[in-house]
Amino acid sequence: MRAAAFTELVGPKGVSIVERPTHEPGPGEAVVDVRACSINRHDLWILDGDSAMVSGDNLPFVSGLDVAGEIRAVGDGVSTVDPGDRVVLCPNETCGHCRFCREGPENLCESFSLFHGGLAEEATVPADRLLALPDSVEFTTAAAIPTAYMTAYHMLRRAEVGPTDLVFVPGATGGVGVACVQLADVLGANSIGTSSSAEKLATVEEMGLDHGIEATDPDTIQAAVEQIGEPDAAMNHLGGEYTDLGLSVMRRGGRMAVCGRTAGGTSEIGITGLFLGHKQIIGSTMGTQQDLQRLVDLTAAGELAPKIDDTYPLEETADAFRAMKERDSVGKLVVTA
Numbered sequence: 376m377r378a379a380a381f382t383e384l385v386g387p388k389g390v391s392i393v394e395r396p397t398h399e400p401g402p403g404e405a406v407v408d409v410r411a412c413s414i415n416r417h418d419l420w421i422l423d424g425d426s427a428m429v430s431g432d433n434l435p436f437v438s439g440l441d442v443a444g445e446i447r448a449v450g451d452g453v454s455t456v457d458p459g460d461r462v463v464l465c466p467n468e469t470c471g472h473c474r475f476c477r478e479g480p481e482n483l484c485e486s487f488s489l490f491h492g493g494l495a496e497e498a499t500v501p502a503d504r505l506l507a508l509p510d511s512v513e514f515t516t517a518a519a520i521p522t523a524y525m526t527a528y529h530m531l532r533r534a535e536v537g538p539t540d541l542v543f544v545p546g547a548t549g550g551v552g553v554a555c556v557q558l559a560d561v562l563g564a565n566s567i568g569t570s571s572s573a574e575k576l577a578t579v580e581e582m583g584l585d586h587g588i589e590a591t592d593p594d595t596i597q598a599a600v601e602q603i604g605e606p607d608a609a610m611n612h613l614g615g616e617y618t619d620l621g622l623s624v625m626r627r628g629g630r631m632a633v634c635g636r637t638a639g640g641t642s643e644i645g646i647t648g649l650f651l652g653h654k655q656i657i658g659s660t661m662g663t664q665q666d667l668q669r670l671v672d673l674t675a676a677g678e679l680a681p682k683i684d685d686t687y688p689l690e691e692t693a694d695a696f697r698a699m700k701e702r703d704s705v706g707k708l709v710v711t712a
């Protein structure tokens with residue numbers, strides 16, 4: 376079988392199509408014929424050599440978390456899925472026995488990690504991480520959901536976003552950003568989003584963004600947000616200078632969920648406004664398998680339409696990463712096998 380492997384950690388030109396042996400499933404495993412796998416900034420960090428998880432010693436490395444496809448074979452002891460089933464993978468990997476696995480939520484697991492290997496024609500996965508996919512949900516749509524939408528949904532839950540809340544989403548045009556906007560809308564909340572591109576913002580406005588701000592400079596964004604209102608919550612996947620911006624614009628008692636570092640892994644924040652304003656900063660990573668189940672159900676019910684910018688055949692995986700790196704897309708980029 377073919378895989379789009381990272382053979383050098385030098386950005387998109389480091390992706391090569393390689394031949395890999397096919398697998399037979401071990402106990403508890405399923406082999407999935409991958410139909411679609413979306414990419415995330417997480418994969419791009421690895422490909423750029425900017426992740427502690429993968430080094431030159433681990434190459435070639437097959438990334439790709441968000442697998443949707445059809446089950447080809449199952450191993451001993453698997454009773455929840457059968458060959459031929461249409462499925463989507465929850466990429467969470469947990470130990471199953473630490474206090475957080477026992478008590479929940481599972482994404483707090485002390486050994487939390489993620490599945491990698493979806494950028495290929497087949498993926499061998501733990502069968503109990505597969506969710507049945509209703510016929511009404513296409514593989515490409517399903518592949519867009521796990522990492523971006525689960526993360527966004529969990530952030531909105533952690534920040535206790537509810538009806539009529541105003542949610543601030545700096546960087547509202549990417550995978551997590553668009554998901555935050557769409558899911559805020561599902562929850563009955565309103566949103567303010569930012570982007571460097573008026574054209575991309577217009578697309579997100581068609582999908583439910585209430586207020587778009589075309590700017591990247593925090594002072595300009597702050598002035599524009601102040602014209603709109605005081606956000607109850609901020610969904611911060613950018614980090615860097617956007618953390619203090621989010622804190623500054625939120626109302627007293629506002630909650631900011633943080634999941635990423637695209638604009639920088641460190642942030643300087645104003646402590647005084649944080650404590651005088653009773654504000655909260657909440658770290659959040661991925662979500663639970665039950666979060667993903669809800670998102671698949673919402674999609675099947677027609678209440679959520681995950682935004683896919685474009686699809687790429689496996690051999691053009693490098694182009695998908697180029698589009699992400701060049702900030703040339705709105706929503707998710709999906710590789711099809």
Ligand SMILES: NC(=O)c1ccc[n+]([C@@H]2O[C@H](COP(=O)([O-])OP(=O)(O)OC[C@H]3O[C@@H](n4cnc5c(N)ncnc54)[C@H](OP(=O)(O)O)[C@@H]3O)[C@@H](O)[C@H]2O)c1
Pocket residue numbers: 414415416417522523526545546547548549550551552569570571572575591612613634635636637638659660661699702703706
């Ligand atoms: N902790 C977790 O569980 C988890 C899960 C998923 C994602 N994440 C993190 O969340 C972040 C977003 O991931 P993603 O897959 O959604 O990425 P993505 O699709 O590439 O995000 C693109 C968005 O980021 C903005 N952006 C890109 N580079 C920027 C920069 N230098 N300064 C300001 N804005 C910039 C873009 O703005 P423009 O519109 O201006 O181009 C666009 O809105 C990443 O840091 C990722 O690692 C974390």
Ligand SMILES: [Zn+2]
Pocket residue numbers: 469470471472473474475476484485486
């Ligand atoms: Zn655990």
